Amino acid sequence: MSAAESKPVSIFDVAKRAGVSHQTVSRVVNDAAGVADSTRAKVKAAIGELGYRPNRSARALAGGAVRSVTVLTTDTSLYGTAETLRGIEDAARAAGFTILISVLDPDEAYTETDILARLPHDGAPAIVIAHDETTARAMQTLQKTQAHATVATGGEHLGVEQPAADWLVSLDDRTVAARATKYLLDMGHATVHYLAIPSKASRRTGWAAALAEAGVEAPPVVPSGWSVASAYEAATELVADPDVTAVLCGNDDLAFGVLYAAHRAGRSVPGDLSVIGFDDCPLAAYHVPPLTTVDLDFRGVGRGAFELLRGKLEGGERPRPVWRSPELIVRETSGPPERRRLPKGFPCIHSFAAASRPRPRPGCSPASPPHPPRPGTSPSCPSTSDGSGASRSTAPSARSTASPTPACPATT
Amino acid sequence: MSAAESKPVSIFDVAKRAGVSHQTVSRVVNDAAGVADSTRAKVKAAIGELGYRPNRSARALAGGAVRSVTVLTTDTSLYGTAETLRGIEDAARAAGFTILISVLDPDEAYTETDILARLPHDGAPAIVIAHDETTARAMQTLQKTQAHATVATGGEHLGVEQPAADWLVSLDDRTVAARATKYLLDMGHATVHYLAIPSKASRRTGWAAALAEAGVEAPPVVPSGWSVASAYEAATELVADPDVTAVLCGNDDLAFGVLYAAHRAGRSVPGDLSVIGFDDCPLAAYHVPPLTTVDLDFRGVGRGAFELLRGKLEGGERPRPVWRSPELIVRETSGPPERRRLPKGFPCIHSFAAASRPRPRPGCSPASPPHPPRPGTSPSCPSTSDGSGASRSTAPSARSTASPTPACPATT
DNA sequence: CGAAGGAATGTTAGCGCTCACGATCCAGGT
């Protein structure tokens, strides 16, 4: 309350004011036992009057409980990273931890010392959001010397499966990638192409596995950057090929890029081309057309990572995060391939496409299917209470597995 | 290099190894003058051999230069916030500063002590990303007692204009909101509606001012949350009204929500309805149709905030950030209102809309206008080298101010 | 050739806090 431009109040100031020793104040501040209630009250009063706040540096230096986590990452503005960070934050805040962020440059080659210097002090707890080479290497460095206080998320580059490691929280996106691929194959697509994010992603493995299982030769992976723009560029060639009828994308942003490229190439979606993303970012459900994607609970991963770390730090029995399998959310960018296939290299496919495209047509009828957009956080669907895996009720548009119900007939 | 599970190496260990005093080591570590080159080399060798890294807590405690910034914000996953944070990070990293993040809950009522307790110690430097009430109040608290070490960004809630304050870095979005509104008015729209983000935004002021100047009575502001979903919900009623022909949205996410709502309501864009966003998020240029929006350089704001803070901290002459006016990027969600207006309450507007909608039609001709998507960072356009304000070359789709050139004729 | 002055280095005293231990007080048991 009384905060002038003077020396900050220390534990000794409080002690004098309350007529006790500094150690007693320390005990009160840290909720330690062995302080009489009357004394505790006196001290608390003094703290209030003086506006005392503990100095974290001093506390850390003196060997108190650490109460801070350093998060190492490369790009805080990517959806997955940002959400993971949010999860860590949420959990950390609830536990009274402070968060330090250390952003690494994906293009720089760091020495081990460079990485260790990112920590506030030796042995400081850290979480690495490992979605690329740089962060994966950082994790390996920390593993060597600070294993007791380090946890990673993601980590496709780390070459470890979740069940094996007690320092990794990740998603089983390999399985769901396989499921998504199989879903497309089952629908009649001859093959599924994969537009890859820059990461040795397990998603790719899942995709390849599903193709192999179906006896389909995997087409070459199409590499892309992280941005919509790079996906657009990477996809232009792909969507120009009428034999390409289904594209699985490394994340939603890439899917949007493909969708835009498809639009410019005159391919209709999903009649002509099916596109599936990864992430279920907030926009996915509200895109035109709504994007079929995979619901990846990055926030849960972040929370899990923090809890895991806290468990290692405090030794006590903390709930270990489970390795949940994400779910495929079928919306309106995926469906069976066009029955009436176009001859390869056909100059203009507009008339065909327009005639047979079922749904996502702006300027359609206002009497579209009822739309219950409740993208809140309620986890389970009250009415449709079968947990059969392929859909979730958090997304606005209802699932549509096969048989695309034409919302508006081709012409009135 | 040699990092076992033992006591971390301190400045004294290095001193002993190098055969000097700990203070000399300190001088070397901090690049202080007055150390002989030979000694410096010896010490550096010892540091390398022992793998010594300074302890930040101890350094901070002992009163060394601070080298850390606390960023206070409410939501790290919002585009504007995330980008501002990136800007701060970039600048901070370059300057060797550490970043602490403290996330506030927008729904919580914090006391002054609560806020101050977020800082690692009294007088610690901080940047507040003030996009809502909570953060604005936090800023006011810090202003009172830590003014010398605090800087804010955004701050529509702070009631201060940039030129007046030496602790605020923000964008002149009021002016550009007015410009966008005027652009729509000039194009023939009878009025412009505003879908507001939850913030006493200057954007709204600009919008209202432009309407007032044109002698148009401002329609009621439509409130929305930050999410696409809330925008969709808020906009359903709005887009159902055929008299509404132009909507200015508080940010791009809201614009996407409106676009989706318009799509479901059977309104065509931009023939039937013009929509303008704010932010120019990466997706805007690749949306279908590409979104007319305002390029807000949040990353620049973040960098500017950090530089301003550093200036206050170090006292020296640092470049003061300038108050740049953002630019309107006209893409394909805005245009003149339909000449052939529909009678109010007309049951199905599909046939009209489809017949006259010029451009954004999936499944159009592959011979669309040449598309140069170079969303890199090259700031100026080589060919069109007039800086006349209404467009920027960083966005893929070319500008189209008035007269929408139909890319594909209605039917072949 | 001695004093002054500077460069290089060492010594001391904290920063604000916690840990480990020591001191004090008062109940209860013998």
Place this chain on the structure above:
DNA sequence: ACCTGGATCGTGAGCGCTAACATTCCTTCG
């Protein structure tokens, strides 16, 4: 009356570092 022991509180040391001052050693100049 004495001892024991738990509850409560105080004292001293030290975490790793830097600021301020002290010291040493070598130039350089009158």
